[in-house]
Amino acid sequence: MGDFFSQFATLFENYDVLGAFWVNIQLTFWAALLALVIGTVLALMRISPIPSLAWVGTAYVTIFRNTPLTIIMVFMTLGVWGQLKFELSQDFASNFFRLAVVALAVYHAAFVCEAIRSGVNTVPLGQAEAARAIGLSFLPAARIVILPQAFRGAVAPLGNTLIALIKNSTVAAAAGVATETSTLMKNMIEFNSSLIYAIFLTFAIGYVILVIPVGVATTALSRRLAVRR
Amino acid sequence: MEDPRTDPTAAADPTTPPTGQGAPHERAVDHRPDTDAEPVVRLTGVQKHFGDLHVLRDIDLAVAPGEVLVVIGPSGSGKSTLCRAINRLETIDEGEITVDGQPLPAEGRALARLRSEVGMVFQSFNLFAHKSVLDNVTLGPVKVRGRSRAEARKEAMGLLERVGVANQAEKMPAQLSGGQQQRVAIARALAMHPKVMLFDEPTSALDPEMINEVLDVMVELAREGMTMIVVTHEMGFARKAAHRVVFMADGQIVEQATPEEFFTNPRSDRAKDFLSKILTH
Ligand SMILES: Nc1ncnc2c1ncn2[C@@H]1O[C@H](COP(=O)(O)OP(=O)(O)OP(=O)(O)O)[C@@H](O)[C@H]1O
Numbered sequence: 256m257g258d259f260f261s262q263f264a265t266l267f268e269n270y271d272v273l274g275a276f277w278v279n280i281q282l283t284f285w286a287a288l289l290a291l292v293i294g295t296v297l298a299l300m301r302i303s304p305i306p307s308l309a310w311v312g313t314a315y316v317t318i319f320r321n322t323p324l325t326i327i328m329v330f331m332t333l334g335v336w337g338q339l340k341f342e343l344s345q346d347f348a349s350n351f352f353r354l355a356v357v358a359l360a361v362y363h364a365a366f367v368c369e370a371i372r373s374g375v376n377t378v379p380l381g382q383a384e385a386a387r388a389i390g391l392s393f394l395p396a397a398r399i400v401i402l403p404q405a406f407r408g409a410v411a412p413l414g415n416t417l418i419a420l421i422k423n424s425t426v427a428a429a430a431g432v433a434t435e436t437s438t439l440m441k442n443m444i445e446f447n448s449s450l451i452y453a454i455f456l457t458f459a460i461g462y463v464i465l466v467i468p469v470g471v472a473t474t475a476l477s478r479r480l481a482v483r484r
Numbered sequence: 485m486e487d488p489r490t491d492p493t494a495a496a497d498p499t500t501p502p503t504g505q506g507a508p509h510e511r512a513v514d515h516r517p518d519t520d521a522e523p524v525v526r527l528t529g530v531q532k533h534f535g536d537l538h539v540l541r542d543i544d545l546a547v548a549p550g551e552v553l554v555v556i557g558p559s560g561s562g563k564s565t566l567c568r569a570i571n572r573l574e575t576i577d578e579g580e581i582t583v584d585g586q587p588l589p590a591e592g593r594a595l596a597r598l599r600s601e602v603g604m605v606f607q608s609f610n611l612f613a614h615k616s617v618l619d620n621v622t623l624g625p626v627k628v629r630g631r632s633r634a635e636a637r638k639e640a641m642g643l644l645e646r647v648g649v650a651n652q653a654e655k656m657p658a659q660l661s662g663g664q665q666q667r668v669a670i671a672r673a674l675a676m677h678p679k680v681m682l683f684d685e686p687t688s689a690l691d692p693e694m695i696n697e698v699l700d701v702m703v704e705l706a707r708e709g710m711t712m713i714v715v716t717h718e719m720g721f722a723r724k725a726a727h728r729v730v731f732m733a734d735g736q737i738v739e740q741a742t743p744e745e746f747f748t749n750p751r752s753d754r755a756k757d758f759l760s761k762i763l764t765h
């Protein structure tokens with residue numbers, strides 16, 4: 256038993272485990288922020304009265320929800336950066352980091368959009384009609400009346416999307432973000448193959464510690480924020 | 485003997501003088517609508533279909549300033565659709581609807597502006613569920629009219645006072661009874677200073693004991709000269725406050741008359757049949 260603990264000690268001494276998790280947390284944070292913005296815009300497009308906008312929103316969701324994240328990630332680096340020469344930073348590492356954030360965001364935006372739309376479905380039609388009846392046009396009605404209620408009804412599915420995003424942030428390895436957890440695990444196994452159980456548990460427990468509070472928080476929040484009708 | 489239930493306002497409204505034996509339906513509204521002036525709402529040759537269903541058939545209707553119009557008719561006759569068409573919550577296929585002389589704009593800002601001048605009260609109240617009672621009433625004046633928050637609050641408190649729910653101003657809608665919610669909804673519509681108020685069965689979702697508190701507010705509004713279009717089966721309200729009753733069936737206006745005339749002496753068979761049904765059960 257003591258031996259097993261010393262294995263963890265070896266790993267934490269020789270590798271920057273917390274630093275690697277910190278990279279994934281940062282990837283998640285920025286991607287979540289961007290995905291929330293894109294997803295909200297998409298949801299607005301999908302519920303808008305303008306058919307062409309709604310169509311674009313639907314097309315986006317259909318494409319990005321059904322494309323594997325790894326494909327998007329690899330395309331971001333080899334296609335968007337490698338071929339199209341599209342750069343997000345002069346610095347090599349932060350360029351890859353930002354490309355990975357964009358890939359994570361455009362992918363998860365599709366799920367955010369659907370989460371918000373499920374929230375919109377919890378808002379009775381009469382709310383929108385009352386908003387229009389006092390003279391609010393589409394965008395103000397959405398901003399002041401529909402979305403605030405929709406977000407409160409979408410806390411649980413948004414939480415699920417965030418949990419998926421935390422775990423999917425490891426796919427950034429495919430975009431050359433070399434400092435994140437899955438790449439670190441690869442290195443550990445390569446150089447300390449005798450410690451594979453401790454290595455696996457390090458990362459498994461690390462993600463459990465990251466993910467569980469998010470689940471607990473969103474469950475509590477969705478109950479507290481629920482709109483009483 | 486008439487069923488007392490058909491006149492729920494008679495007993496409860498304190499503003500009504502004691503009703504003598506010969507006058508079971510004392511009128512509470514005595515002003516005449518200004519029929520010489522430009523109508524506040526005018527529908528001309530309005531047609532509306534839902535798929536194959538012809539819901540509004542060639543509707544011509546003009547509502548004068550200060551007029552209280554009650555729309556009555558069997559379920560599915562198109563009363564709600566008529567109401568909703570007037571502030572364009574439903575589009576129409578043919579014909580023209582004007583509010584204050586202006587044709588309804590198709591969309592955008594112009595339509596929003598026009599809607600802000602038409603007050604609407606729904607059967608299901610539709611108060612903004614995430615906003616306090618007070619915020620429900622100030623939202624339109626602040627966000628649509630650009631009035632200052634302080635000014636809007638002051639006026640909103642006055643309106644809530646007027647409909648008798650000022651002491652509930654800080655509560656959320658779900659904490660209020662149906663009758664209270666509907667009175668807040670009326671205050672919310674009034675806060676926009678509308679040129680006309682539309683009521684689509686404002687009391688039919690309410691428990692019987694709450695109907696009067698809402699009707700009283702409406703009678704008071706009528707007495708003050710508000711132009712009103714009211715879809716309702718509350719005949720007490722119609723006799724007390726309406727200048728004209730419009731009877732609709734199958735998407736058409738079948739007949740229209742003063743309430744007294746319509747309820748005591750309906751001309752069409754459809755109206756006779758309808759009245760016999762709502763009077764006897
Ligand atoms: N959005 C819609 N799509 C299709 N049909 C509709 C729609 N709204 C209403 N209808 C139909 O149009 C007809 C008229 O409806 P409307 O709601 O105007 O009647 P109403 O006179 O208000 O009836 P009620 O007394 O039941 O409220 C009904 O047959 C109804 O089923």
Ligand SMILES: [Mg+2]
Nearest residue numbers: 563564565685
């Ligand atoms: Mg109706």
